Amino acid sequence: MDEVRKTRDWSPPASPSLVMRSPRQTVSRLRSRQARRDWEPSSRSPSFAARDHGPKPSEVYGFVGSITTVIATVVYLVWAYTPEPCLRSLGITYYPSKYWALAVPSFVIVAVALSMVIYIGLNFLATPPxxxxxxxxxxxxxxxxxxxxxxxxxxxxxxxxxxxxxxxxxxxxxxx
Structure with a gap:
């Protein structure tokens, strides 16, 4: 009997987060709530994970990789187009033969073209008639x-x- 009285006297919880709301009320609450950005100070204390601790490793690797690519391209073009007497006058005596300045790019282009042809051919072989x-x-x-x-x-x-x-x-x- 006492338990029946407890269920009749039950009232909804005081916390607004536990009360069921209609979707329209939820949307209106979301629209009226102010947008808080990560860089703005909040009333709550920021957690350790929420604070900014510098750039991400992927950003650093991308930046270093792009700079390395540009430097390697410049060094390659200087080596390929500078005459050998100019390189010797600068004190550079050990460098690869100029033959490789044409051989490596040609090899790469032919390898890419052949790999595309082989890939398309394998797809045709795997496709039913x-x-x-x-x-x-x-x-x-x-x-x-x-x-x-x-x-x-x-x-x-x-x-x-x-x-x-x-x-x-x-x-x-x-x-x-």
Whole structure:
């Protein structure tokens, strides 16, 4: 008897976060709430993880990588286009042969072109022929289910299904 009285005397919790609200109330609360940015001071004490501790490692690696690429390109172009007597006059006596200035870029371009051709060829080998039924049907194919008129009132949206080949041909080429 005492427990029945407790359930009758129950009132909703005082905390507003535990009270159920309609979606419209939730949206209006979100719109009225002021946007707080990470760099603005808040009334709460900032947690250790929320404070900014410098740039991310990926940003640093990207910056260093881009600078290294630019420097390597400049060094390569200086080596490739500067005549050998000028390099010797600067005191640079040990450097690769000028043959490699043309051989390495040519090799890279041919390797990229061949890898693209091989990749496309492997895709053609893995694809079934156009006359195969596996190009039309697979394990995820769904036949269209026709509902009676009584079912349409209960189900206003038809379930997802594939368009049949016959229906596609009739739409594209007409009845033949």
């Amino acid at each position: 156009p006359t195969s039924f596996s190009t039309i049907f697979d394990e995820n194919s769904r036949e269209r289910i026709v509902f009676s008129s009584a079912m349409k009132e209960e189900r206003p949206i038809e379930p997802i299904s594939d368009v049949s080949v016959v229906q596609t041909n009739n739409l594209m080429f007409g009845d033949t």
